[in-house]
Amino acid sequence: LCQRKELEQGIKRSQNRLSQTRYQAGRKQQDVEFIEEQLQQRLTYIRQLEVEIDSLDRNIDTLTAEVERQQHELEARRQKYRTAMRMDRHITGADSPLLFILSGRTFPQMLRRQRYAREHASALRTSGLRIMAAQDHLRYLRSLLLTAKGERSTRMDEIIIQRRELTRGHAVDSARLQQLKRQATDIQRDVTERTRQLNELDKIA
Numbered sequence: 505l506c507q508r509k510e511l512e513q514g515i516k517r518s519q520n521r522l523s524q525t526r527y528q529a530g531r532k533q534q535d536v537e538f539i540e541e542q543l544q545q546r547l548t549y550i551r552q553l554e555v556e557i558d559s560l561d562r563n564i565d566t567l568t569a570e571v572e573r574q575q576h577e578l579e580a581r582r583q584k585y586r587t588a589m590r591m592d593r594h595i596t597g598a599d600s601p602l603l604f605i606l607s608g609r610t611f612p613q614m615l616r617r618q619r620y621a622r623e624h625a626s627a628l629r630t631s632g633l634r635i636m637a638a639q640d641h642l643r644y645l646r647s648l649l650l651t652a653k654g655e656r657s658t659r660m661d662e663i664i665i666q667r668r669e670l671t672r673g674h675a676v677d678s679a680r681l682q683q684l685k686r687q688a689t690d691i692q693r694d695v696t697e698r699t700r701q702l703n704e705l706d707k708i709a
Contacts, residue, residue, distance in 0.1 A: 511702045515695055522691040529684035532677055539674045546663045553656045560649040567645065571638045578631045581624070 606614065 508702065508705050511698050511705070515698045515702065518691050518695045518698065522688060522695060525684055525688045525691060529681060529688060532681040532684060536674060536677045536681055539670050539677065543667060543670050543674070546666060549659065550656070550663060553652060553659065557649065557652050557656065560645055560652060564642065564645050564649060567638060567642050571635060571642060574631060574635050574638065578628065578635065581627060581631065
């Protein structure tokens, strides 16, 4: 009877320990998963910054090429206009729209030259404005890129420190979790053995 009581008390104590150990293991598992989630969030944030920076880089490259193309077109247009004015031997070295118009041999030719000069001036003005707008946007994108790179640098420094701390905490919590699981297994084995012994006593009685 004394042995039976001792076994029953031992089983009860072991079951209580098992319940507490499993509860602690469950809490520790949550801690480990929370740390893993935080690590993943930080990696995701860095990847998002990288995507933003890559996108800005591509936009800047595209816009830079477009600005260069427009500048070449503008210069080609100016050169074409200079060539047209200098084709008239009466104009001696001066790139003057007025001289270009007045040097027409006939009145209709003067009107055509006036229209050409006016269209040319309008085209130059439009091209110039377009280039200025593109350059303004380019400066804006470059400022965004600098800001994003600064943000990435700052966040990377913070995340490296946080990752080091989180990784250390993750290692400690993971080790403790494995320890609790082993303890739970040992306690469960003890409960099973005591229960077997109690069943043996029941058979004898």
